[in-house]
Amino acid sequence: xxxxxxxxxxxxxxxxxxxxxxxxxxxxxxxxxxxxxxxxxxxxxxxxxxxxxxxxxxxxxxxxxxxxxxxxxxxxxxxxxxxxxxxxxxxxxxxxxxxxxxxxxxxxxxxxxxxxxxxxxxxxxxxxxxxxxxxxxxxxxxxxxxxxxxxxxxxxxxxxxxxxxxxxxxxxxxxxxxxxxxxxxxxxxxxxxxxxxxxxxxxxxxxxxxxxxxxxxxxxxxxxxxxxxxxxxxxxxxxxxxxxxxxxxxxxxxxx
Amino acid sequence: xxxxxxxxxxxxxxxxxxxxxxxxxxxxxxxxxxxxxxxxxxxxxxxxxxxxxxxxxxxxxxxxxxxxxxxxxxxxxxxxxxxxxxxxxxxxxxxxxxxxxxxxxxxxxxxxxxxxxxxxxxxxxxxxxxxxxxxxxxxxxxxxxxxxxxxxxxxxxxxxxxxxxxxxxxxxxxxxxxxxxxxxxxxxxxxxxxxxxxxxxxxxxxxxxxxxxxxxxxxxxxxxxxxxxxxxxxxxxxxxxxxxxxxxxxxxxxx
Numbered sequence: 001x002x003x004x005x006x007x008x009x010x011x012x013x014x015x016x017x018x019x020x021x022x023x024x025x026x027x028x029x030x031x032x033x034x035x036x037x038x039x040x041x042x043x044x045x046x047x048x049x050x051x052x053x054x055x056x057x058x059x060x061x062x063x064x065x066x067x068x069x070x071x072x073x074x075x076x077x078x079x080x081x082x083x084x085x086x087x088x089x090x091x092x093x094x095x096x097x098x099x100x101x102x103x104x105x106x107x108x109x110x111x112x113x114x115x116x117x118x119x120x121x122x123x124x125x126x127x128x129x130x131x132x133x134x135x136x137x138x139x140x141x142x143x144x145x146x147x148x149x150x151x152x153x154x155x156x157x158x159x160x161x162x163x164x165x166x167x168x169x170x171x172x173x174x175x176x177x178x179x180x181x182x183x184x185x186x187x188x189x190x191x192x193x194x195x196x197x198x199x200x201x202x203x204x205x206x207x208x209x210x211x212x213x214x215x216x217x218x219x220x221x222x223x224x225x226x227x228x229x230x231x232x233x234x235x236x237x238x239x240x241x242x243x244x245x246x247x248x249x250x251x252x253x254x255x256x
Numbered sequence: 257x258x259x260x261x262x263x264x265x266x267x268x269x270x271x272x273x274x275x276x277x278x279x280x281x282x283x284x285x286x287x288x289x290x291x292x293x294x295x296x297x298x299x300x301x302x303x304x305x306x307x308x309x310x311x312x313x314x315x316x317x318x319x320x321x322x323x324x325x326x327x328x329x330x331x332x333x334x335x336x337x338x339x340x341x342x343x344x345x346x347x348x349x350x351x352x353x354x355x356x357x358x359x360x361x362x363x364x365x366x367x368x369x370x371x372x373x374x375x376x377x378x379x380x381x382x383x384x385x386x387x388x389x390x391x392x393x394x395x396x397x398x399x400x401x402x403x404x405x406x407x408x409x410x411x412x413x414x415x416x417x418x419x420x421x422x423x424x425x426x427x428x429x430x431x432x433x434x435x436x437x438x439x440x441x442x443x444x445x446x447x448x449x450x451x452x453x454x455x456x457x458x459x460x461x462x463x464x465x466x467x468x469x470x471x472x473x474x475x476x477x478x479x480x481x482x483x484x485x486x487x488x489x490x491x492x493x494x495x496x497x498x499x500x501x502x503x504x505x506x507x508x509x510x511x
Contacts, residue, residue: 042367043370061457062457062461067343143299144312256366
């Protein structure tokens with residue numbers, strides 16, 4: 001009884017210490033999203049830090065029953081090979097087209113950056129890893145939502161296969177079109193953050209991001225990038241330039 | 257000493273508004289105005305409201321609002337079903353370039369929400385400690401008798417309205433209106449807003465059960481907004497009809 005109390009008190013003290021670390025100069029500016037002096041980005045940063053401080057870390061989002069699966073709109077880019085799409089990339093678009101014609105047999109997911117063993121995985125490699133299936137709600141920033149069943153490999157498993165270095169802070173992921181996003185390690189190592197190759201019991205459809213899309217269940221839909229090409233682990237914050245959300249005026253952290 | 261201080265507070269609350277009340281009033285007013293404008297812009301990106309856990313353009317809406325060009329835009333490819341059998345959920349791609357200004361509208365909404373929440377917490381703390389809430393906002397039990405309430409309704413309908421001295425004491429309907437905004441509408445706005453946040457509902461899934469899903473919370477958020485707009489219209493009308501100059505002077509300068 002006494003021992004239990006002691007442990008819980010110690011936990012309480014370390015809890016406070018880490019909270020204080022977050023509140024004060026715990027992170028250098030390179031470990032936080034930049035504000036560019038923009039008051040909206042300052043508000044985003046406040047929300048990000050408050051959520052990280054106040055919410056229990058890595059709670060699981062609700063998982064639903066098979067009967068709860070709803071219709072799912074496919075918005076944004078629905079085909080990276082389509083030159084009419086605003087995020088079309090002249091190099092990777094045709095490449096995607098060739099890979100898709102070959103049933104993604106030659107497709108590889110590259111994992112690089114702050115990892116011990118930069119690696120590339122085929123779809124078969126990923127499917128051999130322990131899979132996770134989850135029926136979760138996709139929340140779009142536009143205001144709508146949809147429930148679908150996602151099957152894939154936890155991002156954590158893939159990152160651990162490449163060996164995350166202790167200094168790693170962010171996981172950024174790039175698509176076959178001009179889209180890139182990033183998340184912090186807390187969301188990257190979240191058990192429900194998966195690289196999905198299946199949707200509603202079949203292979204991921206083209207419009208939903210074939211052959212592989214990210215699922216970040218603790219944030220809004222635009223963090224769940226479709227058509228994943230490459231994962232880059234960094235120890236400093238990268239705003240990802242013109243293909244990232246920040247330079248286009250969108251919040252980087254969208255757990256809200 | 258304490259009695260003298262209490263007397264001072266009592267005196268000041270009778271002769272207009274205390275400085276902290278005036279400051280929180282205007283910060284809250286600016287925040288709520290910003291929240292309302294950005295909220296409407298956000299709603300215009302998807303002017304459909306639902307009941308339950310989920311809702312989107314491929315599922316039935318509770319109702320649709322004719323605001324902006326996204327209203328019933330209908331730009332979707334032919335739906336394809338996911339499953340064979342009774343479960344006829346579908347997927348379709350959007351072929352319409354929607355109105356979407358959520359990049360700044362969402363961030364502005366949450367920035368204003370921070371100002372509102374922090375100011376409201378300070379206001380509630382000060383109001384509880386100083387007795388402002390208990391003395392001036394919480395209706396007395398006898399004030400809620402049907403006879404007194406009806407009398408107050410009649411007073412409000414009779415023209416011209418009596419000129420207000422500005423500030424407390426408030427009548428029964430006035431107390432109910434302020435009480436409803438401070439203790440019901442604004443907290444409901446915050447909590448239903450947070451029920452739309454995936455990180456928050458991951459941590460506190462009970463919110464989804466309380467409101468019957470994040471889309472229900474979104475719909476309640478909208479109705480609470482409509483209620484606050486109604487309050488604002490009546491509030492401003494009352495300020496104008498009971499002596500606009502005097503009322504504004506009292507809320508800006510104190511007396």
